[in-house]
Amino acid sequence: MGVLCLLLDKRKQYFPLLVDIFNVTGHKLLVALEEEKAFEFLRVSSPEVLLLSIEDMDFWFKVLKSGKYITPIFFIDRYEEADKLKEYGLRDVNYVVLPFNPMELLTKIVSISKDIYEQAHLEYLGPINLLLKFLRLGKTLILTIEDEEGKCSLYLSKGAIKGSSCDIEKFKGLITKEVRIKLEPYKEEELPYKFKDNWDFISSIIYSHIPEHKVSTIKEEAQVALVEAQTVPKYKVDLSQAIELKEGLYWVGVEDNKGLFQKNSYLRIYEKDSIKVPILINVGTHQDYALIRTKLEQVVGTVDAVKGLILMGPGLDEASGVVNFLQSSQRAFVITSLNIAQKLKALGIPLSRIKTIETFPGGRLKLATGDILRFISTPFLPEAGSFVVLEESKGYLFTGKFLSSLRSIEEFNPLTDTEIEDLLLYTSLHVPSQDVLSFTLKKIVRESIACVYPMFGNPMLSESLIKEAFSKLSSIPNNFHEFDEGVILEVCESLLKLLKKRPENDEIISFFEELNQFMYIEDTKIHKVFVDIERLPSLMLGLMFNKNLEPNLIKEAIKHFYLAGIKLTI
Numbered sequence: 001m002g003v004l005c006l007l008l009d010k011r012k013q014y015f016p017l018l019v020d021i022f023n024v025t026g027h028k029l030l031v032a033l034e035e036e037k038a039f040e041f042l043r044v045s046s047p048e049v050l051l052l053s054i055e056d057m058d059f060w061f062k063v064l065k066s067g068k069y070i071t072p073i074f075f076i077d078r079y080e081e082a083d084k085l086k087e088y089g090l091r092d093v094n095y096v097v098l099p100f101n102p103m104e105l106l107t108k109i110v111s112i113s114k115d116i117y118e119q120a121h122l123e124y125l126g127p128i129n130l131l132l133k134f135l136r137l138g139k140t141l142i143l144t145i146e147d148e149e150g151k152c153s154l155y156l157s158k159g160a161i162k163g164s165s166c167d168i169e170k171f172k173g174l175i176t177k178e179v180r181i182k183l184e185p186y187k188e189e190e191l192p193y194k195f196k197d198n199w200d201f202i203s204s205i206i207y208s209h210i211p212e213h214k215v216s217t218i219k220e221e222a223q224v225a226l227v228e229a230q231t232v233p234k235y236k237v238d239l240s241q242a243i244e245l246k247e248g249l250y251w252v253g254v255e256d257n258k259g260l261f262q263k264n265s266y267l268r269i270y271e272k273d274s275i276k277v278p279i280l281i282n283v284g285t286h287q288d289y290a291l292i293r294t295k296l297e298q299v300v301g302t303v304d305a306v307k308g309l310i311l312m313g314p315g316l317d318e319a320s321g322v323v324n325f326l327q328s329s330q331r332a333f334v335i336t337s338l339n340i341a342q343k344l345k346a347l348g349i350p351l352s353r354i355k356t357i358e359t360f361p362g363g364r365l366k367l368a369t370g371d372i373l374r375f376i377s378t379p380f381l382p383e384a385g386s387f388v389v390l391e392e393s394k395g396y397l398f399t400g401k402f403l404s405s406l407r408s409i410e411e412f413n414p415l416t417d418t419e420i421e422d423l424l425l426y427t428s429l430h431v432p433s434q435d436v437l438s439f440t441l442k443k444i445v446r447e448s449i450a451c452v453y454p455m456f457g458n459p460m461l462s463e464s465l466i467k468e469a470f471s472k473l474s475s476i477p478n479n480f481h482e483f484d485e486g487v488i489l490e491v492c493e494s495l496l497k498l499l500k501k502r503p504e505n506d507e508i509i510s511f512f513e514e515l516n517q518f519m520y521i522e523d524t525k526i527h528k529v530f531v532d533i534e535r536l537p538s539l540m541l542g543l544m545f546n547k548n549l550e551p552n553l554i555k556e557a558i559k560h561f562y563l564a565g566i567k568l569t570i
Contacts, residue, residue, distance in 0.1 A: 002022075002025070002026040002027040002028050003027045003028070003048055003049060003109050003110065003112075003113045004027075004028045004030070004045065004046070004047045004048060004049075005022070005027065005028065005029050005030070005047050005048065005049040005050070005051055005109060006029075006030045006032065006038060006041055006042070006045075006047040006049070006050050006051065006070070007029055007030065007031050007032065007051040007052070008032050008035065008038050008050070008051070008052040008053075008056055008059055009031060009032070009033055009052075010033060010034065010035075010053070010056060011053070012033060013053075013075075014051070014075065015029075015031045015033075015286075017102065018031075018051070018102075019031065019286070019324065019327070020327070021102050021106070023324075023327040023328055025106060027106070027109065028293075029290070030045065030047060030290040030291075031286060031287055031290055032287065033287060035059055035062070037287055038059070039066070040257075040291070041290065041291065042063065042066070042068050042070075043240055044240035044241075044291065044294060045294055046068075046136070047070060048070065048071060048112065048113050048136070049070065049071050049072075049073055049109050049112055049113070050063065050070045050071065050072045050073070051072075051073050051075070051105075052072065052073075052074060052075070053074065053075045054074040054075065054076045054077075054081055054084070054085075054095070057072075057074065060072045061206055064199070064202055064206070065199055065203070067198070067199075068136075069132045069133075069135040069136040069198075070132070070136070071094070071112050071129055071132050071133065072090070072094055073093070073094055073095060073096065073105065073108055073109065073112075074094060074095045074096075075095070075096060075098055075100065076095050076096070076097055076098065077097070077098055078097070079097060081095075082095055082097075086176055087176065088128065088175075088205060088206065089126060089127060089128035089172075089175030089176060089205065090126070090128060090129070091124065091125065091126040091128075091129065092124075093108045093111055093112060093124065093125060093126075093129065094108075094129070096108070111124065111125070112125070112129065112133075117183060119180075119181070122181040122183070123178070123179070123180070123181055126175070126179075126181075127143065127145045127174070127175050127179065127181060128175055128205075130143060130181065131143060131154065131156075134156055134159070135156070135159050135160075135161075135198060136159070137159070138158050138159035139156055139158075139159065140156060140157050140158055140186045141156055141183055141184065141185065141186050142154070142155055142156070142183070142184040142185070142186055142187070143156065143181070143182075143183060144181070144182040144183075144184060145171075145174050145175070145179040145180070145181055145182075146174070146179060146180050146182075147174065147177055147178070147179050147180065150166070150170065150174070151165075151166075151174075152164060152165055152166035152170055152171050152174055153165040153166075153184075154171075155186065155189070155191060156186070157186060159198075160197070160198060161195055161197075161198050161201045162191065162194070162195075163191030163192075163193055163194040163195060164191065164192075164193045164195075164201075165191065165192065165193070166193065167193055168193070168201070168204045168205070171205075172204075172205055175205070237413055237414070237415060239253075239255045239412075241295065241298065242267070242295040242296070242298045242299050243414055243415065245266075245414060245415060245453075245459075246394075246396075246451075248268065248269040248270065248271060249266060249267070249268050249269075249396070249453075250266065250267040250268075250269075250295075250299050251264060251265075251266060251414040252265045252266065252267050252280075252292050252295035252296055252299070253265040253266075253282075253284070253292070253414070254284050254288040254291050254292065255409055255412065256409065257409050258409075258548060258551065259408075259545075259551055260406040260407060260408055260551045260554060260555055261406070261456050262407050262409070262412040262456060262457055262458075263282075263284055263288065263455065263456060264282060264414065264453065264454065264455055264456065264457075265280065265281065265282045265283060265284060265288075265292050266280070266281040266282065266398065266453055267279075267280055267281075267295075267296060267299055267300070267306070268281060268391075268396075269299075269300070270367050270369040270371045271369060272368075272369035272370055272371075275368050275369050276305075276369075277307050277367050277368055277369055277371075278299075278300050278305055278306045278307060279306065279307060279308045279309070279310060280292075280296065280306050280308070280309045280310070280325070281309075281310045281312075281389070281398050281453075282310070282311070282312060282313065282318075282398075282400075282455050283309055283311065283318060283321040283322060283325055284317070284318070284321050285317040285318070285320055285321050286320040286321055286323070286324050288321060289321045289324040289325060290324075292321075293324075293328060303325070303328045303329045304328070304329050304330065304331065304332075306325075306329050306332055307331075307332055307333075308332055308333050308334070308335055308355075309322065309325055309326075309332060309333075309334050309335065310334075310335045310336070310389055310398070311334050311335070311336040311340060311344075312336070312386065312387065312388075312389075312398075312399070312400035312455060313340075313400055313401075313455065314339065314340045314343055314383050314384075314385055314386075319343065319344060319347050319349075322334060322344060322349065323347070323349065326349065326353060332353075333353050333354065333355055334349070334353060334354045334355070335354075335355050335356075335357065335365070335375075336354065336355075336356065336357065336385075337356060337357055337358065337377070337385040337386070337387050338356045338357075338358050338385070339384045339385025340385045341354045341356050357375035357377075357387060360375060362374075363375045363376065363377075371391065371392075371393060372391075372392045372393065373389055373390070373391060373392070374389070374390045374392055375387050375388075375389055375390075376388050376389075376390060376443060376444070376447075378399075378400075378402050378440045378443075378444075379436070379440075380432055380436045381400075381401070381402040381430075381431060381436060381437065381440050382401050382402075382430040382431060382432060383401075386400055386401070386402065387400070388400070388402060388444070390447055390449070394450060394451075395447075395448050395449050395450030395451065396450065396451050396453060397444075397447070397449045397451065397452045397453070398453050398454075399452060399453070399454045399455060400454075400455045401426075401430050401454075401455055401456065402440065402454070403423065403452050403454045403460070403469070404423075404426050404430075404454040404455050404456035404457050405418040405419070405422035405423040405425070405426045405454065405456065405457030405458060406422045406425050406426045406429075406456075406457060406555055406558070407422055407456075407457040407458055408551040408552050408555070409551070410552075411458075412457070412458060413458060414458065414459060416458055416459075416461075417458060417459065417460055417461050417462065417465055418457050418458035418459065418460060419458075420465075420468060420469055420472055421559070422457060422458075422555075423457075423469055423472075423473075424472060424473070424476070424562070425555065425558050425559060425562055426456065426457065427473060427476070428476075428558070428562050428567075428568065429558065429568055429569070429570055434476055437473060437476070438474065441470055441473060441474055444470070445470050449463070449466055450463065451466075452466055452469075485533045485534075488533050488534065488536060488537065488566065489526050489529070489533065489536075491537070491560070491561065491564045491566060492526060492536055492537060492540060493524055493525060493526055494560070495540065495557055495560050495561075496521070496524040496526075497524045498556070498557075498560065499511070499512075499553070500523075500524055502553065507547050507548050507549050507550070508547075508549065510547050511543055511544060511547045511549060514543055514546075514547065515540065515543060517530075518530055518531050518536075518539060519531075519536075537561050537566050537568055538568050538569045538570065540557070541554070541557060541558065541561070541568055541570060542570060544557055545570070
């Protein structure tokens with residue numbers, strides 16, 4: 001059984017090497033390039049080991065504060081930095097020195113995970129690593145440490161620290177030494193030293209070695225992490241789990257908590273008698289894939305059971321997810337268009353693991369279950385090589401960006417219909433021309449479609465909604481108007497007035513400060529522009545994304561320009 005580890009790699013130094021090593025050895029690695037993504041992983045999974053640079057040690061403190069008792073292994077540059085770790089009772093098992101030997105790292109990971117209670121192993125791990133493990137596993141026991149000068153016992157009941165036989169100062173003194181460790185059955189006793197909760201005890205060890213000016217910052221950030229980790233999402237469905245949409249069809253995507261692009265991945269299991277053919281439709285980035293993999297395993301047990309991946313996106317982000325998928329599913333193949341296949345080949349993916357839709361007779365693929373998938377080319381919607389997949393027996397249509405919609409996390413639900421307006425807004429950003437859209441719609445409307453499952457946003461689950469959507473898309477004006485500069489400025493100013501009416505926050509302040517580099521604004525009046533005025537609406541929208549303005553406010557801005565007939569690009 002492999003060990004599940006979480007890597008926080010803010011500087012993108014380690015994951016290219018570690019992903020390959022973990023795939024080969026059977027261990028599992030969740031890769032987060034930022035703290036927010038790491039906490040997302042912690043919300044849906046329980047890794048045993050946290051891998052991170054010693055520069056990011058504060059993040060480990062936040063994790064402990066959030067109630068996740070994960071054992072760290074730090075990447076350090078010098079052995080002198082190990083002395084800092086020993087102040088917290090950590091041992092040699094908790095660090096590797098750069099450049100590190102991958103086998104040394106794997107050996108330490110396995111040592112942390114092992115359930116061995118021989119004396120030598122207990123003393124190798126040390127009391128803090130053992131404490132974290134027992135808290136994580138919800139153990140009930142007495143952990144006693146001692147040397148020639150004294151001893152101290154910690155009383156744990158169902159993963160909670162009830163108290164100790166010594167004060168915290170004595171305990172801190174013992175954990176930095178080579179001590180003898182004894183594990184005993186738990187028994188109720190009147191304890192001289194008690195603690196409010198686990199964090200009350202752990203923080204007493206941590207904060208005594210941190211400069212006072214940093215303590216308050218860590219506490220504040222850790223409290224935010226605690227709330228985010230423990231708060232039940234407001235969504236109508238639990239997006240941290242695989243969601244069954246129809247019989248044999250599961251949503252295994254990744255939500256975007258701060259954006260409008262809710263990325264859908266689908267697991268479709270075709271079944272007849274004793275034959276099962278699980279196929280993954282759409283895949284995320286290399287970061288998303290760790291979450292997608294967890295959801296796949298909830299349904300099929302192991303990723304290796306998945307027979308194929310239908311890839312509709314040609315971007316580098318999707319390609320990185322493909323690499324991870326193929327490494328974890330050695331017998332699977334990718335189904336995609338020739339155009340996308342060429343891009344995958346350029347990234348080193350062998351053609352022997354790619355099947356192109358152009359080679360299927362009549363664009364049809366008949367599975368071992370008898371189900372037929374028909375691949376319909378949708379060129380330049382929005383990229384070359386785009387296509388959709390129609391499941392002929394059920395009428396399920398799986399699409400890429402075509403028929404996707406903009407949805408904030410509060411609006412997103414893979415079990416409910418999208419809004420036509422959100423579909424039109426997404427289309428306005430990604431479709432190059434109405435001629436291209438009309439060409440594809442003429443092909444698609446002839447098909448018998450029961451449901452539409454797009455790459456982004458909510459699905460369309462009724463034939464009446466699908467017909468309405470096709471009708472609205474067909475009636476989009478053939479070309480956006482060509483306005484003179486005065487009209488564009490007037491529309492931009494009206495958006496600035498809209499933003500000024502919103503409660504002021506750091507993001508909006510930063511947006512206006514950055515915008516002043518491209519134009520001179522007095523209140524909401526634009527007096528002079530230093531860029532091409534025709535590009536100004538797209539620049540403003542891009543800046544809103546960049547400054548992380550509230551998603552529904554960004555959607556309102558897109559609608560503002562759309563209704564004015566101004567074309568946007570992102």
